[in-house]
Amino acid sequence: MNILPYTAAFRAWFHTAMQYRVATLTSFIARLWFGLVYVEIFHALYSNNLIHQPPIGISQAVTYVWLQQALIRLQPVSCDPEVANSIRTGTIVYDRVRPIDTYTLWYARSLAKNLGPVLIIFSLIVLFAGLILPAAGLGLWGMSPPESLSRYMLFIISAILGILTATALAVLMDTLGAALLSPAGINAMAFTLVIFLSGSYIPLPLLPGIWSTLSVLQPLASLIDIPSRIFTSSATTSAIPYLIAVQVFWLFVTVVLGRWAMDRTMTRLQIQGG
Amino acid sequence: MKQSQPYIFISQLNKTYKSDSDVVALSDINLSIERGTAVGLIGPNGAGKSTLIKILSGIMRPTTGIIEVDGRIPYKDRKAHVATIGVVFGQKTQLWWDLPISRSFDLLRDIYRVPKQRFVRTRDRLIESLKLGSFLERPVRQLSLGQRMRAEFAAALLHEPALLILDEPTIGLDAPSKIAVRSFVRDLQRDQGVTILLTTHDMLDVEEIVERIVLIGHGRILADGPLVDLRKRFSFERQLDVDFFDNAPDLHLPDGIELLAKTESRISVAFDPNKHSPTDVISLVAAQHQIADMRLQPRSIEDFVTALYEKHGALEQ
Numbered sequence: 001m002n003i004l005p006y007t008a009a010f011r012a013w014f015h016t017a018m019q020y021r022v023a024t025l026t027s028f029i030a031r032l033w034f035g036l037v038y039v040e041i042f043h044a045l046y047s048n049n050l051i052h053q054p055p056i057g058i059s060q061a062v063t064y065v066w067l068q069q070a071l072i073r074l075q076p077v078s079c080d081p082e083v084a085n086s087i088r089t090g091t092i093v094y095d096r097v098r099p100i101d102t103y104t105l106w107y108a109r110s111l112a113k114n115l116g117p118v119l120i121i122f123s124l125i126v127l128f129a130g131l132i133l134p135a136a137g138l139g140l141w142g143m144s145p146p147e148s149l150s151r152y153m154l155f156i157i158s159a160i161l162g163i164l165t166a167t168a169l170a171v172l173m174d175t176l177g178a179a180l181l182s183p184a185g186i187n188a189m190a191f192t193l194v195i196f197l198s199g200s201y202i203p204l205p206l207l208p209g210i211w212s213t214l215s216v217l218q219p220l221a222s223l224i225d226i227p228s229r230i231f232t233s234s235a236t237t238s239a240i241p242y243l244i245a246v247q248v249f250w251l252f253v254t255v256v257l258g259r260w261a262m263d264r265t266m267t268r269l270q271i272q273g274g
Numbered sequence: 275m276k277q278s279q280p281y282i283f284i285s286q287l288n289k290t291y292k293s294d295s296d297v298v299a300l301s302d303i304n305l306s307i308e309r310g311t312a313v314g315l316i317g318p319n320g321a322g323k324s325t326l327i328k329i330l331s332g333i334m335r336p337t338t339g340i341i342e343v344d345g346r347i348p349y350k351d352r353k354a355h356v357a358t359i360g361v362v363f364g365q366k367t368q369l370w371w372d373l374p375i376s377r378s379f380d381l382l383r384d385i386y387r388v389p390k391q392r393f394v395r396t397r398d399r400l401i402e403s404l405k406l407g408s409f410l411e412r413p414v415r416q417l418s419l420g421q422r423m424r425a426e427f428a429a430a431l432l433h434e435p436a437l438l439i440l441d442e443p444t445i446g447l448d449a450p451s452k453i454a455v456r457s458f459v460r461d462l463q464r465d466q467g468v469t470i471l472l473t474t475h476d477m478l479d480v481e482e483i484v485e486r487i488v489l490i491g492h493g494r495i496l497a498d499g500p501l502v503d504l505r506k507r508f509s510f511e512r513q514l515d516v517d518f519f520d521n522a523p524d525l526h527l528p529d530g531i532e533l534l535a536k537t538e539s540r541i542s543v544a545f546d547p548n549k550h551s552p553t554d555v556i557s558l559v560a561a562q563h564q565i566a567d568m569r570l571q572p573r574s575i576e577d578f579v580t581a582l583y584e585k586h587g588a589l590e591q
Contacts, residue, residue, distance in 0.1 A: 002387065004384050004387065005384050005385040005387070007384075008380070008381050008384035008385065009381060009384075009385070012370060012373060012377060012381050015373070015377075016370070016372045016373065019372065089365075089366060090363075090365075090366055091366045091367065091368075093328065093331070093333050093361075093363060093366065094361075094363075094366065094367075094368040096331075096332070096333045096352070096356075097331050097332070097333065097356045097359070097361050098356060098385050098386075099353045099354070099356050099357035099385070099386060100353065100385055101353075267335060269334075
């Protein structure tokens with residue numbers, strides 16, 4: 001497959017997304033605020049022994065919170081308004097008259113739109129919580145680095161898999177939005193489900209008993225939870241290969257499912273109007 | 275013995291939209307179009323024109339029937355098919371809203387994998403003939419409709435398609451832009467042999483651009499032939515508007531001349547030029563009165579189509 005059309009589309013959308021720098025900055029400030037509030041809450045919970053035999057220590061919990069905030073933009077919580085709009089206006093016909101694969105085109109678009117903001121927010125959070133807070137003597141409130149360089153590397157691999165799976169899920173949602181001709185239902189359902197299952201509401205390692213272990217098996221854990229478990233050493237070194245295998249599995253499943261849904265939707269799509 | 279097949283070949287094509295009650299959008303469509311011709315698809319809203327256009331573009335599949343364009347089945351061989359066609363939908367944009375036009379063009383070059391030299395040659399020619407030079411670096415959202423449509427035409431032609439599909443390309447345009455678009459499309463067909471398929475509600479688009487009209491109504495082809503023939507066959511009505519210096523006179527019109535409107539100083543009538551010569555009608559309406567202004571023009575496409583329907587309704591009974 002010649003990838004030039006897709007990389008060109010990726011560059012164009014990436015460039016467009018980067019025009020909304022103020023929105024990204026605002027989003028960063030919101031993440032910062034929520035991060036500080038969560039860190040405060042966890043300090044209160046831990047120092048008053050309100051969590052029974054916590055499976056992760058306070059510094060792990062605080063680091064996990066910051067990673068949550070840094071990666072939160074990855075979550076597909078709503079259909080791309082551009083897709084919804086192209087369904088409403090019929091502009092989607094232009095996606096279908098290009099001699100390229102529509103799934104890959106949508107994937108490139110989704111990745112391009114989210115990658116820039118995610119990387120910017122991630123870097124700023126790490127800068128703030130990983131460097132500025134400890135340097136200011138507020139280490140208890142800041143992120144702790146991974147225990148080894150190899151863990152750092154594995155975190156990066158895991159985060160990339162997370163980004164790729166998040167994109168596949170986003171395209172799947174866009175496709176379902178297109179199939180239903182309106183994203184409203186999908187958006188309403190996705191929001192609660194995704195926020196909870198990706199571990200951005202309660203850190204999944206803190207779920208009680210067996211649920212903590214089972215929670216890594218569902219696809220949304222791949223986005224924030226698994227990379228964060230690897231980063232914070234909440235996952236043992238011997239568990240990492242299994243966690244990454246789970247991520248690869250879900251990436252494969254979400255892409256196959258997304259392609260199938262796309263084919264079905266596009267053959268059935270009845271584009272109305274002039 | 276193998277017969278050579280026309281460029282576009284459609285046989286017994288049907289399309290039914292499945293819903294609570296099935297809607298028949300196209301019914302038993304048979305159509306052959308030779309390479310290099312300019313064909314106008316006309317018919318009222320909801321007649322099935324857009325459905326046919328979408329099936330021809332490979333976007334939708336027919337329920338039953340045969341469709342081939344240049345030997346390919348559009349909906350089965352979508353990618354190969356769409357690489358050879360260009361489309362302009364008058365009410366939609368294919369340019370990237372936030373990007374300068376020149377970036378949209380570069381992106382289309384990569385999407386269609388147009389070789390660099392050929393791209394530069396085609397692009398520069400289109401920029402010149404469509405006069406895009408002054409706003410090439412502006413994002414689409416800042417353009418006027420006329421500028422945008424000219425850019426849309428360029429975007430549809432950068433990969434030098436053999437077939438250009440135009441779905442109401444002049445809708446909403448001002449008069450100079452309409453004239454520019456029409457002469458551009460005409461040159462494209464005459465000089466470069468591009469096959470043109472046009473849908474429109476604007477009779478002047480049809481008169482200026484196409485050689486052959488296919489009239490669609492209720493999902494069927496009601497008439498198909500050269501514009502001149504159709505006019506003869508279906509008594510293509512004319513409308514005469516006359517403005518008087520004084521009050522418009524009361525008239526007794528003979529059969530076949532229909533009073534469309536009468537205001538204080540204006541009278542509008544419709545007539546069939548095959549039955550009443552324009553000279554007779556003018557002298558009848560204007561007789562003995564001082565005329566301030568006068569206009570003789572074809573009646574609107576809607577009237578034309580309505581007249582055709584009436585004829586067909588009569589034929590079917």
